[in-house]
Amino acid sequence: MLGRRVTLRDVAEQAGVHPSTASRAINERTRSLVDDQTVDRVLQAADRLGYRPDTLARGLKTNRTFTVGMLLPDLTNPLFPPIVRGIEDGLERAEYTVILANTDNDSDKERTVLRALLGRRIDGLILATAQREPPPAIRELIAARLPMVLVNRTMDDQSVSSVSGDDRHGIRLAVEHLVGLGHTRIAHVGGPQRTSTGLTRHDSFVESMSRCGLDVDADLIEFAHWFREAPGAEAFHRLLTRRPDVTAVVAANDLIALGCYDVLVERDLTVGTDVSVVGYNDMLFADKLCPPLTTVRVPHYQIGLRAAQLVLDEIGERSTEAVQLRLPASLVERASTGLPRDAR
Amino acid sequence: MLGRRVTLRDVAEQAGVHPSTASRAINERTRSLVDDQTVDRVLQAADRLGYRPDTLARGLKTNRTFTVGMLLPDLTNPLFPPIVRGIEDGLERAEYTVILANTDNDSDKERTVLRALLGRRIDGLILATAQREPPPAIRELIAARLPMVLVNRTMDDQSVSSVSGDDRHGIRLAVEHLVGLGHTRIAHVGGPQRTSTGLTRHDSFVESMSRCGLDVDADLIEFAHWFREAPGAEAFHRLLTRRPDVTAVVAANDLIALGCYDVLVERDLTVGTDVSVVGYNDMLFADKLCPPLTTVRVPHYQIGLRAAQLVLDEIGERSTEAVQLRLPASLVERASTGLPRDAR
Numbered sequence: 001m002l003g004r005r006v007t008l009r010d011v012a013e014q015a016g017v018h019p020s021t022a023s024r025a026i027n028e029r030t031r032s033l034v035d036d037q038t039v040d041r042v043l044q045a046a047d048r049l050g051y052r053p054d055t056l057a058r059g060l061k062t063n064r065t066f067t068v069g070m071l072l073p074d075l076t077n078p079l080f081p082p083i084v085r086g087i088e089d090g091l092e093r094a095e096y097t098v099i100l101a102n103t104d105n106d107s108d109k110e111r112t113v114l115r116a117l118l119g120r121r122i123d124g125l126i127l128a129t130a131q132r133e134p135p136p137a138i139r140e141l142i143a144a145r146l147p148m149v150l151v152n153r154t155m156d157d158q159s160v161s162s163v164s165g166d167d168r169h170g171i172r173l174a175v176e177h178l179v180g181l182g183h184t185r186i187a188h189v190g191g192p193q194r195t196s197t198g199l200t201r202h203d204s205f206v207e208s209m210s211r212c213g214l215d216v217d218a219d220l221i222e223f224a225h226w227f228r229e230a231p232g233a234e235a236f237h238r239l240l241t242r243r244p245d246v247t248a249v250v251a252a253n254d255l256i257a258l259g260c261y262d263v264l265v266e267r268d269l270t271v272g273t274d275v276s277v278v279g280y281n282d283m284l285f286a287d288k289l290c291p292p293l294t295t296v297r298v299p300h301y302q303i304g305l306r307a308a309q310l311v312l313d314e315i316g317e318r319s320t321e322a323v324q325l326r327l328p329a330s331l332v333e334r335a336s337t338g339l340p341r342d343a344r
Numbered sequence: 345m346l347g348r349r350v351t352l353r354d355v356a357e358q359a360g361v362h363p364s365t366a367s368r369a370i371n372e373r374t375r376s377l378v379d380d381q382t383v384d385r386v387l388q389a390a391d392r393l394g395y396r397p398d399t400l401a402r403g404l405k406t407n408r409t410f411t412v413g414m415l416l417p418d419l420t421n422p423l424f425p426p427i428v429r430g431i432e433d434g435l436e437r438a439e440y441t442v443i444l445a446n447t448d449n450d451s452d453k454e455r456t457v458l459r460a461l462l463g464r465r466i467d468g469l470i471l472a473t474a475q476r477e478p479p480p481a482i483r484e485l486i487a488a489r490l491p492m493v494l495v496n497r498t499m500d501d502q503s504v505s506s507v508s509g510d511d512r513h514g515i516r517l518a519v520e521h522l523v524g525l526g527h528t529r530i531a532h533v534g535g536p537q538r539t540s541t542g543l544t545r546h547d548s549f550v551e552s553m554s555r556c557g558l559d560v561d562a563d564l565i566e567f568a569h570w571f572r573e574a575p576g577a578e579a580f581h582r583l584l585t586r587r588p589d590v591t592a593v594v595a596a597n598d599l600i601a602l603g604c605y606d607v608l609v610e611r612d613l614t615v616g617t618d619v620s621v622v623g624y625n626d627m628l629f630a631d632k633l634c635p636p637l638t639t640v641r642v643p644h645y646q647i648g649l650r651a652a653q654l655v656l657d658e659i660g661e662r663s664t665e666a667v668q669l670r671l672p673a674s675l676v677e678r679a680s681t682g683l684p685r686d687a688r
Contacts, residue, residue: 089446097464
């Protein structure tokens with residue numbers, strides 16, 4: 001152990017216990033929570049390794065639970081499992097675990113589950129539910145400097161670190177792909193504008209169309225009130241009724257794109273032939289859909305991994321400034337996009 | 345509060361803290377872990393509600409962490425998110441949370457993550473990784489009477505409670521559907537036989553074929569070494585090479601069915617027309633595949649919910665005998681099955 005300070009983790013490993021158990025066993029205030037045999041094993045290990053008092057003092061002061069809470073709308077949305085898996089893998093290396101809490105996009109439920117997480121004395125928080133303007137409960141935690149990282153979202157004031165895909169570039173790739181095929185009447189079914197994801201994807205759609213020299217009539221844009229199939233279908237139904245001449249649509253995510261599929265099938269129109277559809281996320285099975293979905297790939301597992309690293313850095317006080325990480329997006333071309341119907 | 349014993353949970357609610365915090369605040373051994381203001385609030389709430397010493401004594405004795413561990417192969421397998429969501433919702437009502445640990449079907453990793461879970465002093469364990477013969481580490485925990493419930497799997501000796509779908513009946517529905525369409529040369533791509541799921545589905549395939557008066561040649565059966573697309577494709581490739589005359593296949597799960605899709609596409613055969621394919625699970629987007637997959641629906645969310653109830657019952661010592669719950673399965677007919685090609 002020459003040349004390196006012996007850490008609590010070393011002691012825990014030597015004693016064959018979790019670091020949180022080692023911490024409890026070493027700390028006299030909490031020793032009674034651990035059975036005597038384990039206490040003996042930990043203290044012997046500390047002795048053997050020469051675990052030093054000053055390290056000890058720091059370990060006690062931190063009093064960590066080695067858990068991070070995560071608020072997410074709903075684990076069954078296919079966007080989240082790869083992000084959560086990345087977070088779990090990233091945290092595991094530091095012997096941390098994540099406790100998930102589903103909010104179902106209900107602000108009352110968000111408050112309740114957040115309180116439950118805090119009651120468990122989490123060391124940090126990962127938010128996949130962030131809105132551009134945080135609710136009071138989150139604002140309080142930011143003020144209290146609870147280590148916090150946003151995934152797939154940002155807040156307007158950028159006071160909290162975030163990891164997301166490069167949405168601006170991703171939507172630009174989608175628009176340029178359609179323009180390259182010859183489309184000019186391109187619609188956008190956006191997501192909720194209270195989320196950074198919904199807003200950025202919409203803004204980039206408008207910018208990218210202009211950059212390609214195309215007008216963006218306001219009636220070419222509709223918003224889904226949430227990032228799911230049914231709200232996507234409702235929005236696209238309104239849009240197509242008003243503008244039956246559109247030949248392509250950029251959906252704010254893959255589930256909204258699936259809603260567009262449903263509307264087209266209902267109207268006896270063929271996806272990719274009559275109307276081209278581009279999704280966003282390249283979720284699980286996007287390549288197996290009928291037809292396979294052209295979409296923008298976002299490295300969700302990597303997003304989770306980086307978010308875990310950031311929150312661990314904040315917990316370990318290795319990082320103090322908020323950073324906004326954007327991981328690159330790429331277009332995946334499949335059969336849901338093709339030449340405009342008037343060019344066939 | 346007349347007529348009902350005041351519980352620790354009532355005190356926690358009144359004080360606006362998590363039950364684990366209330367427990368720590370009330371217990372003199374652990375009070376120092378909670379800040380003074382919270383201790384005051386909890387003790388006042390206990391006073392106000394008339395929280396009684398004997399209840400208190402029990403609360404102390406139990407010394408719970410209000411966490412349940414769950415071992416699963418991989419959260420990104422679409423089978424698991426609805427099960428996990430059901431578990432989370434079921435546990436939440438009792439203010440319990442689940443800590444997930446992915447094993448990636450690696451027995452070394454399983455041992456490591458299991459040790460980490462135990463280090464966190466989980467009150468119970470939910471296993472989605474069970475094999476028919478448990479490894480030594482799990483056997484030890486069974487002997488130590490750690491509250492434990494299996495989901496989607498059983499062990500041969502049935503010493504541990506389990507919640508799964510009725511696989512025997514589900515596969516019978518699949519075979520009868522194909523026989524009803526006129527198929528006679530029906531193949532089975534089974535899952536690994538060291539899992540109860542793989543074994544039961546295989547056994548039921550053989551039984552159901554016999555019951556329908558059809559011979560089951562051994563060469564109509566192949567096994568995937570795991571429940572995923574690539575192993576499914578490899579197995580079906582071997583099978584079709586040997587028996588190009590089969591007109592239908594019952595896959596042990598939807599991902600293996602997707603592997604069968606891939607093999608058929610590669611051979612320029614049309615799913616549902618040249619060869620009918622039946623999956624198992626009715627996973628997310630099974631209805632959106634190309635073609636939409638005929639499959640057996642299993643109520644995964646309900647399985648998770650019941651598993652949560654069972655493990656809470658065991659933790660609360662309201663249940664001592666192991667029970668094997670089987671929830672009903674049903675067939676969902678879609679475009680991947682049709683008349684045999686020689687009958688068209």
